[in-house]
Amino acid sequence: MDYITLNDENRLPAFGLGTWGLRGESCADTVAKAIGLGYQLIDTARMYGNEKDVGRGIRLSKVRRERLFVTSKVCSPYTSYQAAKRIVEESLDALGLEYIDLYLIHEPYGTSPEMYEALKEAKKQGLIRSIGISNFNEAEYLDFIKGCGIIPAVNQVENHVYFLRSDLQKMMKAHGTVMQGWAPFTEGMRPVFKEKILKDIGKRHGKTAGQIALKYLLQNGVPTITKSSHVERLKENLDIFDFSLTAEEIKEIHGLDEGKSLFGWY
Numbered sequence: 001m002d003y004i005t006l007n008d009e010n011r012l013p014a015f016g017l018g019t020w021g022l023r024g025e026s027c028a029d030t031v032a033k034a035i036g037l038g039y040q041l042i043d044t045a046r047m048y049g050n051e052k053d054v055g056r057g058i059r060l061s062k063v064r065r066e067r068l069f070v071t072s073k074v075c076s077p078y079t080s081y082q083a084a085k086r087i088v089e090e091s092l093d094a095l096g097l098e099y100i101d102l103y104l105i106h107e108p109y110g111t112s113p114e115m116y117e118a119l120k121e122a123k124k125q126g127l128i129r130s131i132g133i134s135n136f137n138e139a140e141y142l143d144f145i146k147g148c149g150i151i152p153a154v155n156q157v158e159n160h161v162y163f164l165r166s167d168l169q170k171m172m173k174a175h176g177t178v179m180q181g182w183a184p185f186t187e188g189m190r191p192v193f194k195e196k197i198l199k200d201i202g203k204r205h206g207k208t209a210g211q212i213a214l215k216y217l218l219q220n221g222v223p224t225i226t227k228s229s230h231v232e233r234l235k236e237n238l239d240i241f242d243f244s245l246t247a248e249e250i251k252e253i254h255g256l257d258e259g260k261s262l263f264g265w266y
């Protein structure tokens with residue numbers, strides 16, 4: 001596993017398991033199996049309705065808490081200071097954890113600054129280790145950091161080979177925020193696994209197109225998370241730390257960037 005040091009000195013695993021769409025026993029089972037395979041970062045959110053299941057999976061894995069990095073997020077309708085404060089406690093309770101490694105504001109809201117105040121307090125109390133935001137574009141990010149006090153450690157945004165967002169990444173890096181990507185496989189909206197460039201490069205390294213796509217993002221300096229409920233795929237996705245792409249290969253893949261969101265979020 002590779003790690004990225006955040007602006008508060010905490011270490012973010014470069015790759016992790018997303019849990020959007022996972023629920024109930026199969027969620028707990030997937031989380032436990034992924035941790036057993038070596039996943040350290042587990043990404044959940046209040047919105048996913050699965051924090052209890054994720055917590056159960058963590059306990060099932062029997063892996064020591066300090067070896068894991070757990071992310072959650074607060075979203076609407078909990079957009080006031082008081083509600084965000086309560087939701088952090090509810091997340092901790094649901095996950096069955098004493099602290100959460102990274103807690104994000106799920107998307108920009110008019111009240112993001114007061115929600116962030118609640119996260120800052122929880123950080124001070126040791127309930128959250130790192131705080132950040134998600135789905136903030138350039139303008140929203142710049143506006144937010146004007147008076148935020150603590151620069152967000154992370155902005156988690158849509159990021160894949162078709163939407164690299166290099167300008168956002170560079171600008172946030174200059175301010176001290178890491179861009180973490182979601183949907184590296186585009187949630188199936190683009191045929192990543194059949195992309196010729198990725199397949200051809202994969203043949204040279206004995207890797208699949210999916211592994212090349214993930215590796216590219218990591219070498220591009222963007223930690224990422226993907227979800228799978230299949231053990232073989234979980235294994236495959238994690239098996240990307242024993243090779244490197246060449247500068248020429250990176251240049252080739254860069255050509256896939258379409259420069260626009262597939263999800264219409266921005």
Ligand SMILES: NC(=O)c1ccc[n+]([C@@H]2O[C@H](COP(=O)([O-])OP(=O)(O)OC[C@H]3O[C@@H](n4cnc5c(N)ncnc54)[C@H](OP(=O)(O)O)[C@@H]3O)[C@@H](O)[C@H]2O)c1
Pocket residue numbers: 017018019020021043044106134135156157181182183184185186187188193210225226227228229230233234236237
């Ligand atoms: N902050 C935000 O607003 C936000 C938004 C979206 C997502 N996220 C987070 O980011 C995580 C990842 O994004 P995502 O789950 O939406 O999309 P994704 O990772 O791009 O795609 C997941 C899909 O790819 C399939 N898949 C995974 N590995 C595969 C492989 N090796 N071969 C073939 N198919 C494979 C999975 O199917 P199977 O499960 O059937 O294997 C699943 O349908 C989420 O789970 C969530 O935690 C955050």
